[in-house]
Amino acid sequence: MTPAATLSDRTENKAIAWSAYYELTKPRLSLLSVITALVGYLAALPARDVFVLVFFLGGTAVCAAGAATLNQFIERDTDALMKRTRERPLPAGQVSPTVALWLGIALSVVGVTALWLGANPLAGALGLATIFTYIALYTPLKLKTRWATEVGALPGALPPLIGWAAAEGEISPLGWILFGILAFWQMPHFMAIAWTFRKDYGSAGFPMLTVVDPTGRKAGIWATVNAIALLIVSLLPIFLGLCSWLYTAVAALFGIWYLLRSIAFATASNRDGVARKLFFNSILYLPAVLFTLVIDRWILF
Numbered sequence: 001m002t003p004a005a006t007l008s009d010r011t012e013n014k015a016i017a018w019s020a021y022y023e024l025t026k027p028r029l030s031l032l033s034v035i036t037a038l039v040g041y042l043a044a045l046p047a048r049d050v051f052v053l054v055f056f057l058g059g060t061a062v063c064a065a066g067a068a069t070l071n072q073f074i075e076r077d078t079d080a081l082m083k084r085t086r087e088r089p090l091p092a093g094q095v096s097p098t099v100a101l102w103l104g105i106a107l108s109v110v111g112v113t114a115l116w117l118g119a120n121p122l123a124g125a126l127g128l129a130t131i132f133t134y135i136a137l138y139t140p141l142k143l144k145t146r147w148a149t150e151v152g153a154l155p156g157a158l159p160p161l162i163g164w165a166a167a168e169g170e171i172s173p174l175g176w177i178l179f180g181i182l183a184f185w186q187m188p189h190f191m192a193i194a195w196t197f198r199k200d201y202g203s204a205g206f207p208m209l210t211v212v213d214p215t216g217r218k219a220g221i222w223a224t225v226n227a228i229a230l231l232i233v234s235l236l237p238i239f240l241g242l243c244s245w246l247y248t249a250v251a252a253l254f255g256i257w258y259l260l261r262s263i264a265f266a267t268a269s270n271r272d273g274v275a276r277k278l279f280f281n282s283i284l285y286l287p288a289v290l291f292t293l294v295i296d297r298w299i300l301f
Contacts, residue, residue, distance in 0.1 A: 024072055033159045042297075138152040227255075231252075254285045
C-alpha cells in the first residue's frame with residue numbers, strides 16, 4: 001500500500017469517527033429542541049442580550065446532544081434489534097459504550113452549566129430537568145409501559161420553557177401554553193411513527209400502544225384526543241389577550257387540519273397511508289404555528 005493510499009484511509013477513518021460522534025447526538029432531534037427553545041425566548045419579548053442568547057442557545061444544544069448520547073448508550077442493545085436503528089454508532093461498533101457514556105455526561109454537564117451561568121439558574125434547572133426526564137424516566141420506561149410515550153412528551157415540551165426562563169427569569173402563562181402545545185403535538189406525531197415502525201418496536205420488546213393494540217385503533221383514538229386538546233390549548237392566547245387574530249387564524253387552520261388527519265388515522269381501514277400523511281402534517285404544523293406566534297407577538301407588541 002502506498003503512503004498516499006495509507007493517508008487517504010486514515011483521513012477516511014477519521015471522517016467516519018467524527019460522523020459517528022455527530023450521529024450520537026441525534027442532530028435533527030437536538031435541532032428541534034434548540035428551535036423550540038428559541039421560540040420561547042423570542043415569544044417572551046425580553047430585553048435582548050446577545051451574551052445570554054449565545055449561552056442559552058449553546059447550552060440548550062449541548063444539553064440536547066448530551067441527553068441523546070446517553071439515550072443511545074442506554075438503548076444500544078435494543079437499537080441493535082431494530083432495522084431502523086441497528087446502524088447507529090453504538091450497535092454498529094463505531095463508538096465504544098464507555099466513550100459514549102462519558103461523552104454524554106460531559107455534554108450534559110457543560111450544557112447545564114452554560115444555561116445556569118450564561119442565562120440564569122431557572123434555565124439551568126429546566127435544562128437539567130429535560131435531561132433527567134429523558135434519561136432517568138422516559139428511556140427506562142420504554143421497555144416497561146405503553147405510557148412511556150406520554151412521559152417522553154415532558155422532555156420534548158420543556159425546551160420552550162428553557163427559552164422563556166432565559167428571557168424573563170420566570171415562566172408566564174404563554175410559556176406554559178407553549179409547553180402544552182409541544183406536549184399535545186407530540187402524541188399524534190409519535191402515534192404515526194409508532195404505527196409505521198410497529199414491527200420494529202415489537203421485535204425490540206417496546207410495549208408501544210401500536211404493539212399492545214396491533215389494530216391501531218387505540219393509537220388513532222389517542223391521536224385524535226390529543227389533537228383536540230392541542231387545538232384548544234393553541235387557541236388560549238387569543239382569549240388571554242396574548243396574541244392577535246394572525247396567530248389565531250393560523251393555529252385554528254393547522255389545528256383543524258391536524259385533527260382531521262388524526263381522525264382519518266383513527267377511522268381508516270388501512271392505516272399505513274394515513275399514518276404517513278399524519279406524520280408529514282405534524283412536521284408542517286409546528287413551524288407554521290410557532291413561527292407565526294413569534295411574528296404575531298413582535299407585531300402586536
